[in-house]
Amino acid sequence: MDIIQKYMTRNRCYSSPVTITVKKLVLHSLGVAQPDSNVIFNKMNTNSAMVSVHGFIEADRIVQTLPWNYKGWHVGSGLKGTYNNCTIGIELCEPKGHTYNGGTMVNYDVNANKAYFTKVYNNAVQLFAMLSKxxxxxxxxxxxxxxEVYSLGYGSNHADVMQWFPRHKKSMDTFRADVSKEINYIVPAVKKKISSVKETEIIEKQLT
Ligand SMILES: [Zn+2]
Structure with a gap:
């Protein structure tokens, strides 16, 4: 799995960065049927955009769009404040074909999307294992x-990813357990494939 770096340099989260200490990781899904992260990237990569994320997970690649220690605008705010101040936010791209009614997927074909889901889920497990480590x-x-961030009072009222995961018999508990399992043996393989040497140095600096 490759991690490609493509920063949203026009987004104010990149051009006027606020650095954060990352204490948690937040998994999102787009809430729209769009497997190509470029479409969403282009919307976020403007100086008037009000949202940003640290990365997108597609079926065959991971795109990092903000340095991990820059504050993003991905989770909104809730009754107690916002987790944007202390989290990395990653979006899972959703496959084509469904629509939404509020926070519920409509005409989502579980069988047709099984292979796609498995790929993005496994990519997410690997990325979250790398970041956790x-x-x-x-x-x-x-x-x-x-x-879950919304339920805790630190984010806006969105359904992701639990509008999607149960369709494939997954939950955040299975995800967390799978990340825990992966942490020891997947991480080195992922780390080796980070495409930019410079960013590897930044990550390492950040961690020492
Ligand atoms: Zn979200």
Missing amino acids: ELELDPIKDILCHC
Whole structure:
């Protein structure tokens, strides 16, 4: 799995960065049927965009769009404040073909999307394992999805990723458990494939 770096340099989260100490990782899904992250990237890569994320997970690649220690605008705010101040936000790209009614997927074909889901889920497990290890986070305690952050009072009212995961018999608990399992043996393989040497240095600096 490759991690490609393509920063949203026009987004104010990149052009006027606020650095954060990452304490948790937030998993999102787009909430729209769009497997190509470039489409969403282009919307976010403007100086008037009000949202940003640290990366996108597609079926065959991971795109990092902000340095991990820059504050992003991905989870909104809730009654108690916002987790944007202390989290990395990663979006899973959703396959083509479905629509939404509020927070519910409509005409989602579970069988047709099984292979796609498995790919993005496994890519997410690998990325979250790498980040947990690098940032010394506990996958069981420190990984949340957007709807869980909302429930805790630190994010806006969105359903992701639990509008999607149960369709494939997954939950955030299975995800956290899978990340925990992967942490020891997948991480080196992922790390080797980071495409930019410079960013590897940045990550390592951040961690020492
Ligand atoms: Zn979200």
